[in-house]
Every structure is written in structure tokens, then in C-alpha cells.
Amino acid sequence: MDSRSFTQQVTETVHESTVSDVDTTNGSTATRHKNQVSLTDRSVVQKVAIIGGGVSGLIAIKCCLEEGLIPVCYEMTDDIGGLWNYDAKAGMEGKASVMKSTVINTSKEFMAFSDFPPPKEYPNYMHNAKLLQYFRMYAEHFKLTPFIRFNRRVRLVEPTDDYSKTGQWIIHNENATKSEFDAAADIVDAVILATGHHAFPRWAKFPGLDHFNGKKLHSWQYKTFHEFENKTVLIVGIGNSAGDMAVELSRVAKQIRLYKYVWPSHLTHPTLAVLGLIQPWGAINPMSELQARWATRVFKGLNSLPSKEVMEDDIDDKLDEMTKRYVSSPRHTVQVDHVPYCDELAAEIFCKPDIWKYLTTDVKLGLKLIFDGCTPYRYRLQGPNKWNGAREAIMTVNER
Numbered sequence: 001m002d003s004r005s006f007t008q009q010v011t012e013t014v015h016e017s018t019v020s021d022v023d024t025t026n027g028s029t030a031t032r033h034k035n036q037v038s039l040t041d042r043s044v045v046q047k048v049a050i051i052g053g054g055v056s057g058l059i060a061i062k063c064c065l066e067e068g069l070i071p072v073c074y075e076m077t078d079d080i081g082g083l084w085n086y087d088a089k090a091g092m093e094g095k096a097s098v099m100k101s102t103v104i105n106t107s108k109e110f111m112a113f114s115d116f117p118p119p120k121e122y123p124n125y126m127h128n129a130k131l132l133q134y135f136r137m138y139a140e141h142f143k144l145t146p147f148i149r150f151n152r153r154v155r156l157v158e159p160t161d162d163y164s165k166t167g168q169w170i171i172h173n174e175n176a177t178k179s180e181f182d183a184a185a186d187i188v189d190a191v192i193l194a195t196g197h198h199a200f201p202r203w204a205k206f207p208g209l210d211h212f213n214g215k216k217l218h219s220w221q222y223k224t225f226h227e228f229e230n231k232t233v234l235i236v237g238i239g240n241s242a243g244d245m246a247v248e249l250s251r252v253a254k255q256i257r258l259y260k261y262v263w264p265s266h267l268t269h270p271t272l273a274v275l276g277l278i279q280p281w282g283a284i285n286p287m288s289e290l291q292a293r294w295a296t297r298v299f300k301g302l303n304s305l306p307s308k309e310v311m312e313d314d315i316d317d318k319l320d321e322m323t324k325r326y327v328s329s330p331r332h333t334v335q336v337d338h339v340p341y342c343d344e345l346a347a348e349i350f351c352k353p354d355i356w357k358y359l360t361t362d363v364k365l366g367l368k369l370i371f372d373g374c375t376p377y378r379y380r381l382q383g384p385n386k387w388n389g390a391r392e393a394i395m396t397v398n399e400r
């Protein structure tokens, strides 16, 4: 098993293959499989591969549909929900799952989908099973599941031989259950990586650990307390389990330079985006959602990215800021503040609410936007794909 993260492997391939602007012929020998889809007219067909069917993947499917793009989501398990789909065994390579008892630590209105508030009767802090139910309702409401190819593991993403002209990618995927061998190589116009970043454990190393003969396990493997009853247990580490994102970022962060944590800055074409590779002070879902809305608009040609130099400067500024605020650690290279980061992305896609305008035209709403928390619905008040229910959702937050 290659313990490097999938994002790391993909971006390394991408880096090797596309770092220059010259015609890229990397000797790819992708065979045309019966599943392979060839896109000859990019102005008519815009096919987007989404890798991962967790919450970020679901959001990405919806955003593709909103922009008239054709999503194909590859999910290596047989269900949606990603790490919120509790898996007692957590046995699958690259599969993470919450513990049986995990309750989300962000309130329901704070982490809600921006145009799909959680039901009134749901608790403010949901148990993982409830949260999964909410994800299922979202998938059903927006009819997302038919776009997911379950039990398909993506092994490799690489640029096509004519990437420099087309910006297209080859998605090498296979049956994840290994019950049959049916590898495929599909050609797509754009890629969204939504594979999560909690899938591989990173062990701390300290003297004496090798000599300890008792059971040693990483929090990634811990699912329930049962086997530890009446045992003396030493817990090493002071972060919460979300801090385990250092799992892979310790290596990834040094190599990937992501503009606003979404776009690899060195690519010739903006046809590959990364979702959810952040460590937020706040909830990830609304951020993944804004990232997906931005990515799909860029794919569609409705937004453009700045020059490589501008992106690099922005990345350097963010790294400088992190260095001043935090001790040096992999986790902090992707640390973001909820409201400023959401606003930053929202500004890119013209849905950042104009609070001053609301204060003069709709004072109740304006005051609510200032004083009553940053719920995701505010990013559906105006701009592309605005939602008519957004104002009502904001005004009734406290009733849910």
C-alpha cells in the first residue's frame, strides 16, 4: 500500500507532467477502455470527474449540475458520506471514519448546506448517524446519487497527451472490491479532488515506543471503547482528532502550493481543483461548498484565475501570516478562519452579501447578518445560483 495521500500522489503526477507550458507528451499509455469517454467538443460537453463521495464530493456534484456541467463522481466505498459514514472496521485502504460516538463539534446552522437547512427537529450538535441522514436528504433532494459510481477507486489522475491544448485529464479507476478486474481510463475535461485528508494515520515517534509490548494503536483505528475496558491506557498527544490531518499534510503541504487552498498554482490549465484540504476554525462544509461553486465557475469559463505570479504571491502572503500566528506545524499551513475565508471565496464568485446595502434596504436582514452568526445561507442571498429561501432561512435560524 502506498501510504502517501491520494491528493499527494495526484499532485505529484500533475507536477511532473504539467509544470512547463510546452506541449506535454509524458508517454502516457492509457488504453482506451469500453468505459472511456472521449470529449471532442469541449464547448458542448463539459465532463467533470469528482473523486470522493463524502460531503465535499456531494457538494461538488451539485455545483456541477448548477453550472450545467456533467459530473461523474468516483467513490471507492459503496455509500456516500465519507468519514461521517461510521465504519466499525475502517479496514479499507485510504478509508477514514468517525468513532461510534462522534458528535459533530460545529452547530447545525453553522455547518449547514447554504440552500438546504437541516430539519427543525434535528439536534443542534448532531451525532454522526444524524449527520449522515442529513447528507442523504441533501443527496436525495438534489438527485445527486445517480452521478456517483460506487466501488470505483481512482488510482491515478494524469494529463492527457494533448493536455497543453485541451486541459483534459485521464482518470484511471478500478473496481475497489477487487472481486473483478475492470480497470478503466476515462477522459474528462476537469477534475475535483474531494478525497478528504484523514485517511492515513501518522504515528508519533519517541524513545521507548518500540519496546512497549502492549497494544499500540493510532486514533485513526480507535472506534469504540470496548476493548479498553479495565485497561490502563496512555494517550499520547494533545490535539483533537481533527488535528490528525497532519496525517498526510506533513508531506503534502511541503509540495503542493495551493492558491486559496483550491488551485495548484503551477498548472497550465485551471482544470484541477482540490476541496476540503483545509483546517478551519469553524465548519468545513460551507467552505467546501464555496470552493466547489468557485471551481465549477472556473471550469465553465465564468471566472478566471489570476496569473501564476499573483497566485504565488498570495500563497506566500498566507504562509507568512501563518508563520506569524502559529508555531511551525503541518496543520497550520492549511489553517483558515471561517468568516474571512468564506468571504474571500464568496467575493470571487460574487455572492458575498453586501451588508451595507441590506442595512439600508432591509434593515432586519442587515442586522441579522451583522449580529447573528455567519450562517451559510448568507452566500445564497445574491449572485450566481442564489436561493429564494435564503432570507427566510437566515431569519428563522433560531427557530430551528
Ligand SMILES: Cc1cc2nc3c(=O)[nH]c(=O)nc-3n(C[C@H](O)[C@H](O)[C@H](O)COP(=O)(O)OP(=O)(O)OC[C@H]3O[C@@H](n4cnc5c(N)ncnc54)[C@H](O)[C@@H]3O)c2cc1C
Residues within 6 Å of the ligand: 006, 051, 052, 053, 054, 055, 056, 057, 074, 075, 076, 077, 080, 081, 082, 083, 084, 094, 095, 096, 097, 098, 099, 102, 103, 104, 105, 106, 111, 152, 153, 154, 155, 194, 195, 196, 197, 198, 241, 242, 275, 276, 282, 283, 284, 285, 288
Ligand atoms: C474524527 C473527525 C471529526 C471531525 N469533526 C468535524 C466537525 O465536527 N466539524 C467539521 O466541520 N469538520 C470535522 N471534521 C473534518 C472533516 O474532514 C469534514 O467534516 C468532512 O467530513 C470532510 O469531507 P470530505 O468529503 O472532504 O472528506 P471525507 O469525508 O474524508 O470523504 C472522502 C471520500 O473520498 C473517498 N475516496 C478517497 N480516496 C478515493 C479514491 N482514490 N477513489 C475514490 N474515492 C476515494 C472516500 O471513500 C470518502 O468517501 C472531522 C474529521 C474527523 C477525522
